[in-house]
Amino acid sequence: MDDVMSRDLISGLPRSIIESILTRLPIRDAVRTSILSSKWRYKWATLTQLVFDEKCVILSNDRCKVEDGLVNFITRTLFLHQGPIHKFQLTTTHLQCCPDIDQWLLFLSRNDIKELVLELGEGEWFRVPSCLFNCKKLTRLDLFRCEFDPPPTFKGFLCLKSLNLHQVLVSPEAIESLISGCPLLESLALSYFDSLALTIRAPNLKFLCLEGEFKDICLENTPLLVAMSVAMYMTDDIAEHFEQSSTCNFNRFLGGVPRLERLIGHIYFTKFLSIGDDLGRLPITYAHLKVVELNQVSFEDMKEILVVLRLITNSPNLRELQISGSSNTLAAIDAPDLDFWEDECPSNCTFKQLRVVRMTDMSGVPHEMEFIKFLLANSPALETMSISPCVYVMDGRLNMLIELLRFRRASAQAEILFIQD
Amino acid sequence: MSEVDMAVIKPEMMKSYIWLQTADGLIQQVEQEVAMFCPMICHEVIQKDMGSSKNYAISLPQRVNPAMLSLILDYCRFHQVPGRSNKERKSFDEKFIRMDTKRLCELTSAADSLQLKPLVDLTSRALARIIEGKSPEEIREIFHLPDDLTEEEKLEPLKNTTDDPRIRLLNRLYAKKRKELQERQKLKNIEVEEERVDDRSVDDLLSFINGDNGDSKGIKNSKSKKKNRRRKDQQKNTSANEAIKNHNKEPNGLNQVCHSAEVGQKVRAGVGATSNLHDVEDDIFDNKNEPDDGDIDDEIDPALKEKIDREVEDFARRLNSDWPERMQEILSFGHERKPVHFSLNGNGSLRRYANSEQR
Numbered sequence A: 001m002d003d004v005m006s007r008d009l010i011s012g013l014p015r016s017i018i019e020s021i022l023t024r025l026p027i028r029d030a031v032r033t034s035i036l037s038s039k040w041r042y043k044w045a046t047l048t049q050l051v052f053d054e055k056c057v058i059l060s061n062d063r064c065k066v067e068d069g070l071v072n073f074i075t076r077t078l079f080l081h082q083g084p085i086h087k088f089q090l091t092t093t094h095l096q097c098c099p100d101i102d103q104w105l106l107f108l109s110r111n112d113i114k115e116l117v118l119e120l121g122e123g124e125w126f127r128v129p130s131c132l133f134n135c136k137k138l139t140r141l142d143l144f145r146c147e148f149d150p151p152p153t154f155k156g157f158l159c160l161k162s163l164n165l166h167q168v169l170v171s172p173e174a175i176e177s178l179i180s181g182c183p184l185l186e187s188l189a190l191s192y193f194d195s196l197a198l199t200i201r202a203p204n205l206k207f208l209c210l211e212g213e214f215k216d217i218c219l220e221n222t223p224l225l226v227a228m229s230v231a232m233y234m235t236d237d238i239a240e241h242f243e244q245s246s247t248c249n250f251n252r253f254l255g256g257v258p259r260l261e262r263l264i265g266h267i268y269f270t271k272f273l274s275i276g277d278d279l280g281r282l283p284i285t286y287a288h289l290k291v292v293e294l295n296q297v298s299f300e301d302m303k304e305i306l307v308v309l310r311l312i313t314n315s316p317n318l319r320e321l322q323i324s325g326s327s328n329t330l331a332a333i334d335a336p337d338l339d340f341w342e343d344e345c346p347s348n349c350t351f352k353q354l355r356v357v358r359m360t361d362m363s364g365v366p367h368e369m370e371f372i373k374f375l376l377a378n379s380p381a382l383e384t385m386s387i388s389p390c391v392y393v394m395d396g397r398l399n400m401l402i403e404l405l406r407f408r409r410a411s412a413q414a415e416i417l418f419i420q421d
Numbered sequence B: 001m002s003e004v005d006m007a008v009i010k011p012e013m014m015k016s017y018i019w020l021q022t023a024d025g026l027i028q029q030v031e032q033e034v035a036m037f038c039p040m041i042c043h044e045v046i047q048k049d050m051g052s053s054k055n056y057a058i059s060l061p062q063r064v065n066p067a068m069l070s071l072i073l074d075y076c077r078f079h080q081v082p083g084r085s086n087k088e089r090k091s092f093d094e095k096f097i098r099m100d101t102k103r104l105c106e107l108t109s110a111a112d113s114l115q116l117k118p119l120v121d122l123t124s125r126a127l128a129r130i131i132e133g134k135s136p137e138e139i140r141e142i143f144h145l146p147d148d149l150t151e152e153e154k155l156e157p158l159k160n161t162t163d164d165p166r167i168r169l170l171n172r173l174y175a176k177k178r179k180e181l182q183e184r185q186k187l188k189n190i191e192v193e194e195e196r197v198d199d200r201s202v203d204d205l206l207s208f209i210n211g212d213n214g215d216s217k218g219i220k221n222s223k224s225k226k227k228n229r230r231r232k233d234q235q236k237n238t239s240a241n242e243a244i245k246n247h248n249k250e251p252n253g254l255n256q257v258c259h260s261a262e263v264g265q266k267v268r269a270g271v272g273a274t275s276n277l278h279d280v281e282d283d284i285f286d287n288k289n290e291p292d293d294g295d296i297d298d299e300i301d302p303a304l305k306e307k308i309d310r311e312v313e314d315f316a317r318r319l320n321s322d323w324p325e326r327m328q329e330i331l332s333f334g335h336e337r338k339p340v341h342f343s344l345n346g347n348g349s350l351r352r353y354a355n356s357e358q359r
Helices: A002-007 A015-023 A027-035 A063-080 A099-109 A130-134 A172-180 A236-244 A249-254 A269-274 A302-313 A329-333 A366-377 A397-406 B003-008 B039-048 B066-079 B086-096 B101-113 B117-131 B136-143 B165-189 B197-210 B214-223 B227-248 B253-270 B275-288 B290-299 B302-320 B323-334 B348-357
Strands: A049-052 A087-091 A115-119 A140-147 A162-169 A187-201 A207-221 A227-232 A262-267 A291-297 A320-325 A356-362 A384-389 A415-418 B017-021 B027-031
Touching: A015 A027, A015 B101, A015 B117, A027 A049, A027 A063, A027 B136, A049 A063, A063 A099, A087 A099, A099 A130, A162 A172, A172 A187, A207 A236, A207 A249, A227 A269, A249 A269, A249 A302, A262 A269, A269 A291, A269 A302, A291 A302, A302 A366, A320 A366, A356 A366, A366 A384, A366 A397, A384 A397, A397 A415, B017 B039, B027 B066, B066 B086, B066 B101, B066 B117, B101 B117, B101 B136, B165 B302
Parallel strands: A049 A087, A087 A115, A115 A140, A140 A162, A162 A187, A187 A207, A207 A227, A227 A262, A262 A291, A291 A320, A320 A356, A356 A384, A384 A415
Antiparallel strands: B017 B027
């Protein structure tokens, strides 16, 4: 026995390293190590991170069997486990609403759970039990396809830093109070909500990701926000709501984010920002904004163009700009207000740090071309301007090229790349 | 450069070195920026002002031998250069960890003792990649792990596949065999106090008949059909006796027997996964598969016998270990034993035992 033990290469390593190794294995392999030798019998049982996913199940055509198998595996693992569990992640399409999950959550709530990720399958959504709200040490919560209903006495997760709710059924008041009740919240992601009107008060928030049908968003108290990505879907209701709205969305959304470094907008985001009057516009400088990506900007809408201009002219340190257009060619051809570019456009602004510009889905409509011309003329440090025409535009490409050639360039090193697919 | 030139060169222009001493006494000097990449060395230099000369060389932890130190310094030398791209670093790392498993384990240990976390992460990942997807035998082979778990312990608690009754039967028969071999071994070491097994068995029988445990008697009667089995039974009881003897220290033979029966009963009634219960189950199987038993006896090949010997040793160890600890262990694993589905043709007492474990 002694001889064998001295030859043993690995069992003598410190516990932190063994845990580090076992954590990098799929959970089945980690648990299997219990039959390697007597020393390894319970090494896996003190792991603080348990990640269950599709690899845990033995696939077969029998759905019930697979589901039972997974439930058994998780239940037994939890039962055999010893000590605190800091991270529990369950990602599977095989389970939806299942009473065992309630029991697992109860068990976890008693074991100092810090990070919880529950991504369940399509079908009947799982209703989060009340024991989840007793997890005082929670720092990360990711829920997919659940029903989330905090009890009235719930004040918030005091340690929560990261919240990700994806397709979660929850009332807007509950979300707002949840966000306000998590003073340390740094990262927030809300996706696939229906017609949500939301005011976000999160003094420590740094990362924001929103995707869905939002009736209204107001960033009331987010002074530390560094990066945001917003995808706004539009329904008729929301469009109507916007018609009647008079508040300036630009200010409400981008009014209080002086530290912003990255801004990414999808779908109707630019349109959302364009709503409301900006007569009383406050001059805000985004001194840290380096990367701006706006998708589906409609260059036939003057207000959207103004939004883009307002954003980039107030960002002295902008380095990268990416814009994708979504112009309906027929309507945009006879562009009104084309003289805007001559008359009203701010002429004394220079994009001193702008290095890379990418214009995608360009249809070649007049406003798009004027915008490109504007950028080229005012970017002395530009290195690359790449233009990709929209796939539907075949005839207009030559015209686009001809116009591009004429444009003056402030930067001698600027390369213009015309990217054909 | 001439010597004169060297003399006028300012000290700051000379490269500074840190002196390190490995556990075997070997002292070497290493460029400062390379050595300071290791937090532990950095700490020694800054906090304790060590390493500036040969006499004040920093003593490295024992897990860092010269070969490992050399590897670690190579790693530090590459990574402490600030200008490298992520791609370059990754590429270096991939090549760096290509070494045999033994060195990889040593390197992990050494890096950990120097608190060099990036290297520890790198080696841990490599070790995890080695383990992933391999069968237990392969893993034992690679890391030279002793195969010192018994068959029962190896029955993977989390196995998802359907239990094969033949495997279970085999395992039980192995368990029986182990006990048998273990008894033979024990008999060599036991004091003279005990008598010949066969004689004792008669005494036991008598005392049982006269004693208060009719149930045990019932088992014995059903077991005593075959001669060799009877011998095993007596051995089992003897072994139980010995185990209890070690704990209860009762010299009196009769009391021992009663004790063993009582304890045995408690164990059987209370828990599922004990060896004693295996006895019961084994015997039940034996009753059904009488002819097979003899065949199995003859078929054990040397390799298997060796394996069984190891398991026997382990079994002996387990039997002699602390009773409370064992109960703890057993209780924590008890729920996993799948209830044995067999039809009983024994008497009612047997059924009661079986049912009590099939909670």
